[in-house]
Amino acid sequence: MPSYVVTGASRGLGLEFVRTLSSDTQNLVIGLVRNRAAAEKAFGEAVPRNLIFLNADITDLDALKSAATETAELTGGGLDYLINNAALISETSRYRTLSDFAHDPQILIKDLQVSFEVNVIGPINTVNTFIPLLRKGQEKKVFTLSTGMADIDLINQIDIAAAAPYSISKGAVNVAVAKYNALYKSEGILFMAISPGVVDTGEGMPSSDNVEDMKAAQDMAIKFAAYAPHFTAASTPQESVNDMLKLFERSSIKNGNGGTFVSHLGNKQWL
Ligand SMILES: NC(=O)c1ccc[n+]([C@@H]2O[C@H](COP(=O)([O-])OP(=O)(O)OC[C@H]3O[C@@H](n4cnc5c(N)ncnc54)[C@H](OP(=O)(O)O)[C@@H]3O)[C@@H](O)[C@H]2O)c1
Known part of the structure; x- marks a missing residue:
């Protein structure tokens, strides 16, 4: 029975991952969430037996250790796929640049x-x-959700100055993925960073009374349109x-x- 752990499974892409994966009764799917009751409610229908x-919280090492122990009990010790999906997409700096906090550098420091x-x-x-569970798994695949906003060539090509702390953190996690590859390739564990594309996970555009953010969002949309004229709308979570x-299936070391x-x-x- 292929086993999956998906972090941030309470909404957005994480919820869609566990919904799609658990629709195959051959899979055992574990969704890590910060509020189990809220996640079960967000699932919107009876949670199937193969989804737990x-x-x-991924910043809480003890909570992760407990989740790994429970996962090992459910799977018999191994894990096939780990999907690092959870992330913070900061509302503070989503449409801001690194110089927009000159009046209060502490806001930027905290956000970074x-x-x-x-x-x-x-x-x-x-x-x-x-990792001890992945070592015992059959597939041995780890995918970390990243973003094209962290691609240096794209940033330079279309001048995306906004969303700096988020993009910087995703650039850093891309390096962590490469470091894990260097470390675990010899054990047959695949690590990759994947951008899901632009996906409508319900957040939409900034509120129209936030004139600055609205202008920055429109500016970004114009740049995206110039970069990819075929791009007309965000994907649905299901498509992505x-x-x-x-x-994931076709990728390998x-x-x-x-x-x-x-x-x-x-x-x-x-x-
Ligand atoms: N949507 C896009 O267009 C897009 C584009 C590029 C990259 N991505 C990447 O794709 C992934 C999913 O994005 P999304 O749009 O689905 O995001 P989202 O709707 O904002 O959901 C984020 C998820 O992460 C969880 N989370 C946040 N902080 C956490 C923490 N400290 N511990 C555990 N869980 C935490 C949230 O849980 P709570 O419900 O408890 O807050 C939520 O389930 C992210 O890595 C994102 O960077 C998305």
Whole structure:
């Protein structure tokens, strides 16, 4: 029975991952969430027997250890796939640049720290906690959700100055993924960073009374349109998850995918 752990499974792409994966009764799916009751409610229907939500904030090492112990009991000790999906997409700096906090540098410092804590230390803690289970798994695959916003070539090509702390933290986690590949490739454990594309996970545009954020969001949309004229609308979570699951299946160390950072399409086309 293939086993999966998905972090941040309470909403957005994480919820869609566990919904899609658990629709195959052959899979055993463990969704790590911060509020199990809320996640079960968000699931919206009876949670199937092959989907188990466990509480774990990815910044809480003890909670992750407890979740790994419970996972091992459920799976018989191993784990096939770890999907590091949970992340903080900071509302403070989503449409801001690094110079927008000149009036109060502490806001930027705090935002950088919290983005790093959740988006870099969180996945590292998760991998380190689950590695003994992955070693005993059959598939041995770890996918970390990243973003095209962390691709240096894209940033330079279309001048995306916004969402700096988020993008910086995702760039750092991409390096962590490569470091894990260097460490565990010899044991046959695949590590990859994947951008899901632009996906409508319900957040939409900033509120129209926030003139600055609205202008920055429109500016970004114009740049995206110039970069990818074929791009007209965000994907649904289902479309993105289906693309990513196909990519997970065809990726392997043998195919040269270890430590890479690619889009849901398996290349550097981010939109
Ligand atoms: N949506 C996009 O267009 C897009 C584009 C590029 C990359 N991504 C990446 O794709 C992934 C999923 O994005 P999304 O749009 O689905 O995000 P989302 O809707 O904001 O959901 C984020 C998830 O992460 C969880 N989370 C946040 N902090 C956590 C923590 N400290 N411990 C445990 N869980 C935590 C949230 O749990 P709570 O419900 O408890 O808050 C939630 O389940 C992220 O890694 C994101 O960076 C998304």
